[in-house]
Amino acid sequence: AQTVTQSQPEMSVQEAETVTLSCTYDTSESDYYLFWYKQPPSRQMILVIRQEAYKQQNATENRFSVNFQKAAKSFSLKISDSQLGDAAMYFCAYRSRDTGNQFYFGTGTSLTVIP
Amino acid sequence: DADVTQTPRNRITKTGKRIMLECSQTKGHDRMYWYRQDPGLGLRLIYYSFDVKDINKGEISDGYSVSRQAQAKFSLSLESAIPNQTALYFCATSDFGIRADTQYFGPGTRLTVL
Numbered sequence: 001a002q003t004v005t006q007s008q009p010e011m012s013v014q015e016a017e018t019v020t021l022s023c024t025y026d027t028s029e030s031d032y033y034l035f036w037y038k039q040p041p042s043r044q045m046i047l048v049i050r051q052e053a054y055k056q057q058n059a060t061e062n063r064f065s066v067n068f069q070k071a072a073k074s075f076s077l078k079i080s081d082s083q084l085g086d087a088a089m090y091f092c093a094y095r096s097r098d099t100g101n102q103f104y105f106g107t108g109t110s111l112t113v114i115p
Numbered sequence: 116d117a118d119v120t121q122t123p124r125n126r127i128t129k130t131g132k133r134i135m136l137e138c139s140q141t142k143g144h145d146r147m148y149w150y151r152q153d154p155g156l157g158l159r160l161i162y163y164s165f166d167v168k169d170i171n172k173g174e175i176s177d178g179y180s181v182s183r184q185a186q187a188k189f190s191l192s193l194e195s196a197i198p199n200q201t202a203l204y205f206c207a208t209s210d211f212g213i214r215a216d217t218q219y220f221g222p223g224t225r226l227t228v229l
Contacts, residue, residue, distance in 0.1 A: 045220035105158040
C-alpha cells in the first residue's frame with residue numbers, strides 16, 4: 001500500500017505571512033492524484049487543492065499553491081497571506097489512478113495562525 | 116442542504132452494544148466510503164462500495180460491517196462496540212471514471228464507547 005508522510009505534526013504562522021506544509025509519499029506508480037484537505041474545528045473535511053501527477057504545472061487555488069516534485073515524491077502546500085480562518089488540521093492524500101479508488105491519508109499537520 | 120449527511124453527529128454507547136452509523140448522499144455518486152479518524156493516525160479506510168452490489172474491505176475492517184441499502188445510502192455497523200472503536204467516523208463519496216479523483220466528505224460522527 002502507498003504511504004503518505006506528514007512530518008510536521010504542528011505548525012504556526014503569523015497572520016498575513018506565508019507558510020509551507022510538507023508531504024512526502026511512497027509509490028511505485030507513475031500516474032496518480034494528490035490532494036490537500038483542510039479540517040477546521042467544525043470537523044468537516046474540505047478539499048483545498050488537487051494535483052494530477054502527469055501534469056508538470058503546479059496547481060494553484062487563490063492563496064493556496066503546491067510544489068509538486070514527482071521525482072522526489074514530495075507535495076508541499078504553500079499558504080500565502082495567511083488568515084485566521086486558515087487555522088485547521090491539514091491532511092495530504094494520495095489516490096492511485098490505476099489500482100482502484102482507495103485514498104491514502106497522511107497523519108495531518110495542525111496549523112495555528114497567530115494574530 | 117449538505118450533499119453528504121451522517122447520522123448521528125455524536126453518539127455515546129457502552130461496550131458490547133450494537134450501533135449503526137448512517138450516511139446519505141444527494142450527489143448521485145456510485146462510490147461510497149467509511150473512514151475512521153484517530154489523533155495522530157489520520158484517516159483510515161474501513162469499507163468502500165463501488166455500487167450497491169460491490170462492497171470491499173478497507174485497511175481496518177475487523178469489528179465492522181456495512182450495508183449499501185441503495186445508491187444513496189451506506190451504513191456502518193459495530194456489532195459489539197469496544198472502547199478502542201472510539202473515534203471520529205467519516206463517510207465520503209466519489210464519482211467514477213475520470214471524475215473519481217475527488218472525495219466529498221460528510222460532517223463526521225463522533226463515537227464514544229465507554
